[in-house]
Amino acid sequence: MTPEDTALTPWFHSDRLHFAVGIENTFVPQEDVGRRRLDEYELTQHYHQWRDDLILAKDAGADMIRWGIPWYLLEPAPGRFDFTWTDRVVEHLDRLGLRCVVDLMHYGTPLWLDNQFLNHRYPEAVAAYAGAVAERYAGSLDIWTPLNEPVVNAVYCGERGTWPPYLRGDDGFVKILTQLARGMVLTQRRITEVQPSATFVHVDAGFRWTGTWPPGEREHLEERRFLGLDLVLGRVDEAHPMRHHLAANGVTDAELDWFTANAVTPDVIGVNYYPAFTTAERDAGTGAVRSAEAGTAGLTDLLHRYAERYEQPLFLTETSRGGPVDERLAWLEESVDTVVRLRAEGMPLVGYTWFPFFALVDWLYRESAEPVDRWLVQMGLYDLERDAGSVLRRRATGLVDRFRALAAGTTHTSQERGQCQERGQ
Template identity: 90%
Template sequence: MTPEDTPVTPWFRTGRLHFAVGIEDTFVPQEDVGRRRLDEYELTQHYHQWRDDLSRAKDAGADMIRWGIPWYLLEPEPGRFDFEWTDRVVEHLDRLGLRCMVDLMHYGTPLWLDNQFLNHRYPEAVAAYAAAVAERYADSLDIWTPLNEPVVNAVYCGEQGTWPPYLRGDDGFVKILTRLARGMVLTQRRITEVQPSATFVHVDAGFRWTGAWPPGEREHLQERRFLGLDLVLGRVHEAHPMRAYLTAHGVTDAELDWFTAHAVTPDVIGVNYYPAFTTAERDPTTGTVHPAEAGTTGLADLLHRYAERYEQPLFL
């Protein structure tokens, strides 16, 4: 067997502990009455300090970094890409020897995509953008997160009306989540076409609930937190506990069958945990819900749940 034929152990199965840091990268560029756009790279001055930011990550001892691409700036018009800034960042990552986990989608769509995630072109558009990035940086970037926190994205954009397209309720949640999941599937498939050696880290934020809840509500939320990943993995079969919920809010059997037929599997499950935010506690007297500090107990509980459900390596 020649050296070229020797199997290469994937980075996530070497037995090493990987230490990564990240740059917060929420991009919601749309503006509305009383609402301003949100670009965390502007707020943290990363567009100006990027070279020092990345160098400090290396100096801190990190061997990996989670870093996102501002899609709305990279593709200012459909099919027209401006790689100038990203080229410089990727070149510096190479120079530092920092392996990058690329966060392709972090909440916001480009301005030209009317109605954002509801636009019929969204799943294909996000996949085309991802493939263009993967093809350009095939020699430097090979770890991809198709979309950050699908369920949280669906809550903010579809259930609570916080971000575009400002939908509310269960109907809005389901509409957004299914569009996001379809985009995630197509993104992983398109990247694999142009970069067969790519690996995928699907990042979720799994919430927890404590206190006294009305009958069935806590159980519903506990299952719903996994729904984004379950759709992408093609797990929402006839016996799935959330299938009736999806169909009751407009998802057809044909749409769910599409996910089963086109399922993709990530190599790693990323779990975002916020000690004072991930756990929600309900006051039995008032019915109000507020964040509760859960510390390492909440962390251990969440990681065990993801490990048992998906049986994949975890990245915290």
């Protein structure tokens, strides 16, 4: 391959495994009685320490970063944009040579959008915002995630009533998910209009289930996890296993025909997986559902399911483990080993992301009255520690050097070490 060919090769078709980090960027700005604003950038002081945070990400060996834009601050009133802060961040990303996978929509909507995702203007509004961002940063930002984890979003906003607009049940889930999916379609189409060479990473939460479930429930959930992507890709035809469920909850044939006629396809599908959280287990005796440890077996299973269903390049867009540093370090080794092995077996895995880069604030903070430090979850390469001046200092853990070495290829994963030993190297 000539240098000219390499320059024209899309980033997701190169031979390298991209190493990324991600900065948690959930934004739920709506406040209510007993509910505080949840803005992870504000709570972790990223708005003030963004410059150093990006330098640390680059220094850790990442060549890519998942980073999100707070829509509610960028567009404080309909059609009025304030790019002051994002201009500086994007300029810094350019200077560092850190390629950004942009999270355009990470749960929260602007305060002016009544009823949030239910608002009839939402799909057009989110697409207009995305188009404005893509147009302004053409030449700097060209990898886009239209919306992070559509099914998780629909669960929190539409099924459990945890986040605005606080709907519940199957009806609420379907209402929210179809609005999100329509917004994703229009977002990708609008960005492509202003950036024809843009690439898209659609990021899904990788749910899994184990244990004994009531008849049909596990099968329903296993199909439902794919529903956001299937709608966007125009795959919900007459034979789709979720078609009847959508119809039973008010989705018309005309609406589903719209998705088929306007379908978009991402260049890469992102899969998020947490070894102690992604898999749900149901107790056969009590019926209680809890998170179950699934380790690398769960990761392997989930990636195979997405690879076989969509036949697209995959990016492990989130993985990490909370707890002591030695446990996090072990998961870094095990998960990278797994990705390397699956790539060697032919799976089109193009990237690995440790997410979050530093500690995040548990979403339960929003429903509590306790100080933010009570809700810090140390899952990152860096821990957050508050000093006497109330600054959340970024404290490097042993994961930083190891991540850097893995990203640089200067040390072998355990699988690669085994292969070298077999060759007598």
